[in-house]
Amino acid sequence: MTDQAPGAADSASGSAGSERWAIPRGLIVLLVAAATVVAITGAKAFSGVLGPVFLALMLVIAAQPIQTWIQRRGRPAWVGMIAALVVVYLVLLGLAAALVVSAAQLATALPDYSDQFSSLFDQVRSLLERFGVDHDRIQHALSGFDIGKLVDVLEAALRELAGVFSNLLFVLALLLFMAFDGMSVGRRMGAVAGLRPDIAHALTTFVAGTRKYLIVSTVFGLIVAVLDGVALWMLAVPFPLLWGLLSFITNYIPNIGFVIGLIPPALLALLDGGFGKMVWVIVLYCVFNVLVQSVIQPKYVGDAVGLSVTVTFLSLVFWAWVLGALGALLAIPLTLLAKALLFDIDPSTRWMDVLISDRPPASEPEDTTDADPAS
Template sequence: MSAGSTGSPDGRVPAADQAPAPETLPRGVVVLLGTGAAVVTAAGVRSFAEIVGPVFLALVLTIAVSPLRRSLIRRGVKRWLAGLIALVVVNAFLLGVAAMLAYSVAELAGLLPTYQDKFAELVADTRAWLADRGVGQDQLQAALQKFDIGKFVDTLQGWLSGLLGVVSLLAFTVAVLFFMGIDATDFSARLKQAAQVRPDVIAALTGFTRGTTRYLIVSTVFGLIVAVFDVAVLYVLDIPLPWLWGLLALITNYIPNVGFFIGVIPPALLALLDQGWATLLWVIVAYSVINFIIQSVIQPKVVGDTVGLSTTLTFLSLVIWAWLLGPLGAVLAIPLSLLVKALLLDAAPSTHWLAGLISGGPVPEDAPPAAPAELPPDEVPAEQVG
């Protein structure tokens, strides 16, 4: 600024000496427009859940196997061969899990009808116990109608009859995995090229990939540990189909907050039907101890800031994605939320402060202060002009 120019007494340049600021929408209007766009997007995702879910599952599996591919390339394996090996590994894992689930559910469907008499006996005993304590027969009848193992078996058989649809969905996922595996061999070079034009966006996507990989590794390791302990307990208690319940414990370990409750209910009910109330209590106690020590004490300390989401947001992510995509959305809730966070918050420097607000974990004492807000155009300090 020249010596003869005038300014305000506090050293700020008048608005008339500056270029006109671009017009922007009021913040309230921006919030309303963003909320409306989110609602429309959510409706679209739910409408195409049968496509969005398998595609994102294929993406997560491709990310999960990427460390293997990179390790093979560093060891001198050609890129196309490393990509092929990674593709074979991830498809073998997916098909193996699907085959184990299909076989185990079929075994369970054949086992449950043998407990019809035992269930009727339990119902009679429960009715007599409640009647002795003054509960009326009408109330008993209304309550017991909701617990009919015959209806449960019919529902399970309906699921089995829809196995053809699950197989077709699995075939679609495998097909998407194949094409993603092919593209992944050269994707790192494409990211480096794109980073020259949009470094913030590519950095956000890279962070999503890194965070998802760490989350999957930690959840898988601890899920396997929990599953092994659960299977051992079920073997000791002589509960039928222990490997099915171990596989269920592994899968539900990816479901935040409520996965434990989903994993303990089926073996506990089967323990009740097979051996009685005492065994049911033993199953619940054993699962609770294992879950508390491994998933509530050890796992969070190892995970640390891998997810980068607060506890409340993690639970809300589970609810929202389960509503949008069904059970698959519950399993993939954390990676889906990490992707949304990367695209909407991490990709733009102006929203990095908001990403810090929703992150989990304590704030370090030596954390740098937040960047000061930018001054309005008519209050730019004089030393920053000219």
């Protein structure tokens, strides 16, 4: 019997390690980065299709409890599917109709504020002259502004918002097919759990977190919309229904949704009643939205989202760049989906949740090895 030399053993283990890593790790990183860039570029190129698909998926996830509740009461699965579809269809069609009608009314009424717009510019011009700004510079700076351009800007913004529902027929058709598949999703997930429990865990966590986020955001969005609409109506700001609807929709946009919903009514209040009315609009919006969105709502949705403020903002920028306005509205659910597919699906990568979460990791047990045994 011959003993193998230590050097030979090390050489053998080294050769085995080199065989396991035939491709250098640096090259693997570069390939992954290149594949990521290609995937993002493809998603951006097909945003017109991917956006409605994600919207339909999120709506089906939000409405799935209706179908499940009806099935538990002994009704056929198709009855629950139809009930969930009717609810989602009514919500989508109602939002689209309200946006179209309100935007048309706004475009018709804005030219009537041309005199107020001119008066406002005269005040701004006088204020700048008091601070010693040259008259010619003032004329050059303000010459490009007029009520017509303001109308064009607001109309373009509303068209962008209405563009969320531009593929409405496509979304409605997708909802029908997804709701039909949803009748058997429970059995399918049960099969997946038996074959790949980690994948089933990741998908179940994503669905539960997304559903809770959408439901809570919808409830608090309605609260904010009612408060803002009533406040604007009491201040006699034109089109309070439109601005309340805008507050509801922008509630789904993290971090900057409140600002987007505030700018149009504040500008219209400035044209309609001067700086005083605009200040009142800003103050009331800040009180209502900060109280609801920054104090109350995070307590209910924080456990479902579990994303840090930085990650939330970066997800908003990224998905808005990739999918446009629809990406901004669905930034949080899309980030939860990406987290489930990239991190939660593999136990070896779940440690990434600690880095992107807004919750601190569980505290480690206290080390008592040096403690006095008598104590």
